[in-house]
Amino acid sequence: MSTALKCPNPSCPYLFDPSSVPPGVVLACPRCGMRFTLGTPAAAAPPPGPYGSAPTATFGGYPGTAPGYGAPPGYPPAPQPGYPPHGAPPAPAYAQANRAPQKPLNPTFGDMTPETARADGEEGPRLPVRSSKLQTYLLIGVGIVSLCSAGVAIWYKVTHRNPSGYGSGSVVLKDKEKNFSLEPPPKPWTRDEDMRTKLTAPYIHVFRREDPEAYIAIGARDYPNTSPRPSDLDAVLNQALDKILERDTRKQYDLTGGDKTWMGQECRGYKFEGVLKGGGKVEGDARAFGHKGVGYWFVSWTGAGDIYEEQKAMFAEARRRCTLLELRKDWKEKQSPVVPFKNTEVPYTILDAEGMWEEVADERRIKDEDPKADKYLVTKKNRKKEINDEAELVVLLLDGGGSPLADARAYVEAQANLMPDVRGKNTFVDHAGSLEGDPTPNTVDGSAEFVLLKSENSLDRQHAWLYAISAIKVGAKTVAVVAKCRWSDRAAFDTKFVQIVKSLREN
Numbered sequence: 001m002s003t004a005l006k007c008p009n010p011s012c013p014y015l016f017d018p019s020s021v022p023p024g025v026v027l028a029c030p031r032c033g034m035r036f037t038l039g040t041p042a043a044a045a046p047p048p049g050p051y052g053s054a055p056t057a058t059f060g061g062y063p064g065t066a067p068g069y070g071a072p073p074g075y076p077p078a079p080q081p082g083y084p085p086h087g088a089p090p091a092p093a094y095a096q097a098n099r100a101p102q103k104p105l106n107p108t109f110g111d112m113t114p115e116t117a118r119a120d121g122e123e124g125p126r127l128p129v130r131s132s133k134l135q136t137y138l139l140i141g142v143g144i145v146s147l148c149s150a151g152v153a154i155w156y157k158v159t160h161r162n163p164s165g166y167g168s169g170s171v172v173l174k175d176k177e178k179n180f181s182l183e184p185p186p187k188p189w190t191r192d193e194d195m196r197t198k199l200t201a202p203y204i205h206v207f208r209r210e211d212p213e214a215y216i217a218i219g220a221r222d223y224p225n226t227s228p229r230p231s232d233l234d235a236v237l238n239q240a241l242d243k244i245l246e247r248d249t250r251k252q253y254d255l256t257g258g259d260k261t262w263m264g265q266e267c268r269g270y271k272f273e274g275v276l277k278g279g280g281k282v283e284g285d286a287r288a289f290g291h292k293g294v295g296y297w298f299v300s301w302t303g304a305g306d307i308y309e310e311q312k313a314m315f316a317e318a319r320r321r322c323t324l325l326e327l328r329k330d331w332k333e334k335q336s337p338v339v340p341f342k343n344t345e346v347p348y349t350i351l352d353a354e355g356m357w358e359e360v361a362d363e364r365r366i367k368d369e370d371p372k373a374d375k376y377l378v379t380k381k382n383r384k385k386e387i388n389d390e391a392e393l394v395v396l397l398l399d400g401g402g403s404p405l406a407d408a409r410a411y412v413e414a415q416a417n418l419m420p421d422v423r424g425k426n427t428f429v430d431h432a433g434s435l436e437g438d439p440t441p442n443t444v445d446g447s448a449e450f451v452l453l454k455s456e457n458s459l460d461r462q463h464a465w466l467y468a469i470s471a472i473k474v475g476a477k478t479v480a481v482v483a484k485c486r487w488s489d490r491a492a493f494d495t496k497f498v499q500i501v502k503s504l505r506e507n
Contacts, residue, residue: 009034173205178220178294179328180263183321185209185216185314199240202297207318214302214311216318221295225334228295229438231492233268233288235389240299241286245274255287259316262298263324265289273304283308285315292328338442343374346397347507348472348479353444353499356380357393370415372396374479389492391485393500398478404471405449408480412469416455424459431466437495446502448472452494454487466490468497474506 004015012032028035174181184191185207192208195215199206202221208214217240221228241250252270261267269287276282284301300315302308339352341359357377360366366376375395401407409428416426431452450470457463464487471480481504483497 007032007034008036174325175204175220176325176327178204178222178296179292179325180220180294180296181323181325182218185318185321189216199243202236202295203240203299212303212307212311214307214314215300216315217297217299218322219295219297219299223290223293223295225293226336226441227293227333228290230268231389231438233290233295233297234491236295236297237269237286237288237299240297241272241274244276244301245272245282246277250274255285259285259287262287262289262319263291263296263322265291265324272301287319291324292331293333294328296322298322333441336441338444341375341377341395342507343395344507346374346474346477346479348395348474349503349505349507350395350481350500351444351446351503353440353442353503354496356496357500370394370396372398372411389485389489391483391489391493391497393481393483396480396482398471398480400473400476400478404473404478404480405451405469407478408469408471408482409451409453411480412467412482420458424457424463426455426457426463428453428455428467430454435494435498436491437493439495440499444499444503446499446504448481448502448504450498450501452498464488466494466497468494468501470501470504472504472506479504 005018007014007016007029009029009032012029012034014029014031016027024037026035026037172181172183182205184205188211189207189209192206192215195208195217196203196206199217199219201219203217203219205216205218207216219236219240221236223232250272251274252272255269255271260269267287267289269285271283271285273281273283281304282301283304284299286297286299288295288297290296298319300311300318302311336353336355339355339357340349341352341357342349356379358380360376360378366373369376369392373394374397375393377393377395379389379391396408396411398407398411413426413428416428431454448470449472450468453467453469455465455467465484466487466489468483469480471478473479481501483493483501485493485497
């Protein structure tokens with residue numbers, strides 16, 4: 001019965017059966033994979049002497065033994081390796097004769113040969129798998145590819161560092177139509193679709209964080225033919241704040257320091273504070289600019305005081321991660337046509353420098369506006385804008401008398417106070433402040449005398465209006481042009497009013 005042989009790996013308990021393993025065979029442990037040689041290879045039998053087949057003298061009855069004491073019966077003579085028998089000539093070198101493979105001389109391993117070794121996975125000893133050149137080449141190739149991949153990864157991290165600290169998971173969002181890209185803020189910031197829906201277009205990216213609660217809203221809108229006017233930019237900023245703040249609590253302050261730029265462009269904007277419609281005082285900042293026919297808006301807010309001061313750096317970083325793509329290098333602003341409005345019977349002309357007015361053709365509606373109205377114009381609707389500011393213009397044909405402008409002003413004030421007991425009394429004062437609106441895109445000559453007025457109502461302080469009035473003498477008539485809008489919309493219209501009323505002329 002053979003004795004089990006333990007794997008030489010101290011941590012491996014596998015046992016081999018050595019009864020059929022030839023000496024000198026390299027074994028591989030099927031459990032831990034360790035390779036080792038079992039036993040010492042058996043020495044090859046010495047080549048036979050030249051006289052091995054001839055009879056020899058015998059001493060003591062045993063052939064081939066030296067004189068003296070004989071070896072015990074049944075044992076071969078002790079080998080003398082390297083030396084011939086005493087007195088014999090050196091043995092000539094003969095070539096090894098072809099002979100069948102001999103079985104191992106060590107009886108411990110029985111008939112174990114490479115052909116009878118166990119296969120992988122079988123219990124017991126197995127012969128090692130011979131290595132091949134192809135396997136070696138494949139291993140070398142895999143090692144080279146791994147080293148190259150590691151090198152590329154290190155190079156990318158070194159050359160693509162993120163100065164914002166946003167983290168490697170940030171994905172840059174590109175909007176080719178709006179000509180800008182942005183890198184979203186990192187966690188704990190997340191997208192807030194509810195707030196985006198509340199703010200409505202053009203706000204397309206809104207992010208929110210908790211503890212402390214804070215928001216970042218980014219908007220963009222394409223204007224097909226012209227860059228957005230300052231009034232357009234201001235209107236979209238006010239639109240967002242009107243959605244989130246109680247209007248009576250809102251206060252605005254000028255931007256200071258280097259905060260007046262965004263994406264490398266000078267921008268309009270302000271710091272604000274107020275009370276949320278759901279409660280809670282907040283502070284934030286808002287800014288906007290137009291570039292190559294696209295308007296851009298950024299509004300951010302959080303808790304007031306120290307909370308806002310802590311988040312200011314993050315707001316600034318979010319703006320810094322917005323970039324213009326410069327895909328509109330060949331974009332050019334299209335000039336709006338100058339549109340004339342005329343009367344041939346009483347020959348006068350007024351010129352619309354921006355194509356912003358359209359004439360109402362309904363005669364009854366014109367007379368409903370004023371019994372002495374000759375033309376009635378209203379501002380066109382802009383399909384790109386969800387909220388359109390509205391203004392109207394009336395051309396009056398009055399009986400001649402004294403000063404055309406004084407007569408026109410007196411008529412307008414009298415018409416506004418026809419029913420003071422019901423509608424309240426409207427008081428008119430000169431508006432001598434600087435103009436707040438956008439410059440007109442086209443230069444239109446005009447020299448008609450005009451006046452700007454502000455009206456206030458005794459019953460409703462929200463019922464306040466901006467009036468622009470001009471008048472000239474044409475024959476026996478005084479032609480007066482009166483444009484008006486709500487006082488709160490004066491920044492959108494004051495320069496436009498001045499342009500069109502000054503353009504009044506006799507044909």
